[in-house]
Amino acid sequence: MSIKGKAYIGGIYEHPSRKIDNKSIAELHTECAKGALDDAGLTFKDVDAYFCSGDVPGLGALSMPDYMGLTVKRQDSTNTGGSSYLFHVGHAAEAIAAGKCKVVLITCAGFGRRGTAVRERGGPDAPFEYPYGPVTVNLYAMAARRHMHEYGTTSEQLAWVKVSASHHAQHNPHAFLKKVVTVEDVLNSPMIADPLHRMDCCVVTDSGGAVLVVAPEIARQLKTPRVKLIGQGESSKGQMGGHVDLTYTGAVRSGPVAFAEAGVTPADIKYASIYDSFTITVVETIEDLGFCKKGEGGKFVSDGNLISGVGKLPFNTDGGGMCNNHPVNRGGITKIIEAVRQLRGEAHPKVQVKNCDIALAHGTGGSLGTRHSSATMIMERE
Numbered sequence: 001m002s003i004k005g006k007a008y009i010g011g012i013y014e015h016p017s018r019k020i021d022n023k024s025i026a027e028l029h030t031e032c033a034k035g036a037l038d039d040a041g042l043t044f045k046d047v048d049a050y051f052c053s054g055d056v057p058g059l060g061a062l063s064m065p066d067y068m069g070l071t072v073k074r075q076d077s078t079n080t081g082g083s084s085y086l087f088h089v090g091h092a093a094e095a096i097a098a099g100k101c102k103v104v105l106i107t108c109a110g111f112g113r114r115g116t117a118v119r120e121r122g123g124p125d126a127p128f129e130y131p132y133g134p135v136t137v138n139l140y141a142m143a144a145r146r147h148m149h150e151y152g153t154t155s156e157q158l159a160w161v162k163v164s165a166s167h168h169a170q171h172n173p174h175a176f177l178k179k180v181v182t183v184e185d186v187l188n189s190p191m192i193a194d195p196l197h198r199m200d201c202c203v204v205t206d207s208g209g210a211v212l213v214v215a216p217e218i219a220r221q222l223k224t225p226r227v228k229l230i231g232q233g234e235s236s237k238g239q240m241g242g243h244v245d246l247t248y249t250g251a252v253r254s255g256p257v258a259f260a261e262a263g264v265t266p267a268d269i270k271y272a273s274i275y276d277s278f279t280i281t282v283v284e285t286i287e288d289l290g291f292c293k294k295g296e297g298g299k300f301v302s303d304g305n306l307i308s309g310v311g312k313l314p315f316n317t318d319g320g321g322m323c324n325n326h327p328v329n330r331g332g333i334t335k336i337i338e339a340v341r342q343l344r345g346e347a348h349p350k351v352q353v354k355n356c357d358i359a360l361a362h363g364t365g366g367s368l369g370t371r372h373s374s375a376t377m378i379m380e381r382e
Helices: 025-040 060-068 081-097 136-151 155-169 183-188 251-262 279-288 297-302 332-344
Strands: 049-051 104-106 191-193 227-237 271-274 358-366 372-381
Touching (some): 136 191, 155 279, 227 332, 271 279
Parallel strands (some): 049 104
16 A cells, blocks of 8 residues: 555654653653644644554553553554664554544653663553453453353353364364364363353464465456455554543444445354453453444353354354464464465364355454453455
8 A cells, every 4th residue: 555645743742751751651652642732733643543662561542542542443662673663653654544543642651761760561551450360261261250240151151152162173183172062061160260260261372374465456466366355453442541441442433434434244254253351351352342232242152152154153164263363462363364275165164164255253352351452353255
């Protein structure tokens, strides 16, 4: 995409201090943001996209929008060292040219010398959480318990996410766990963080992957079946100043954006790759994406709807993070890969979805119990 003449620099600001002992990384980011917005004559309310690199420990572009009180639909944490912010300006111009956003705030902050100031780790509000000992599984357990309280979701219903994934993994020779399991197997596995059992949790493995995105004219020259991107959405969800609701995810915003851009509805999706760090992640995500009503996710999965050849929404036909693989914080790429396989008709014959022409992939990064980022992608077989 050409960005010539399609984006401009609206405001700039250089922080005057060269040794800062009394400010946090988050404060420094915010001061710089305010300076650039003042230079342009804009306010924080005008911002609809936010980019920054790895300056803030704990995923800066995930934590900082919440800290600044921003509501954004585009984020980027690309970290390529000294060239990062040149990348960000280019990405911002492309996003604007594509109509994804109108005002992209890009901030940078760092300390050459630490001084004596205490620096927070894990994001601007994380130090307030540390005394309570938050770890990944107990944060997701809180979300699961709250969903149970609000909607009557049961451990048996959550277990069906694992059961469904195992039905698919048995056909994947590379899956870490190939054995088909039952609801009883899940419930009898050791309790890790009530109400989540060991089998409610994803596997942790070494792995990797790659996705090559090409221009239409290049795609026409390739021999592989053509799969085009038709919709994409992004959103973050933080602590919202203490107004915390653990029963929904950022998919409530990323999903509608993706569906609107694609011009399709959840009923048009033939296959879905859903990030499955924990069983509760899947249940909340399918609700938020509109595949069932809020609070009905437990019944939806326990009715067998996630199993290929049986249900309404075949998911993670490679076994997903539940059974196939899940490199720490990198499981999202496998969601795209399996969706493309389905659209090409290249999934295992036992799990290949018939007439699969439209597929969805969704990723979740962070924690449902505190702050996370959601991304939804819709693809179509041409």
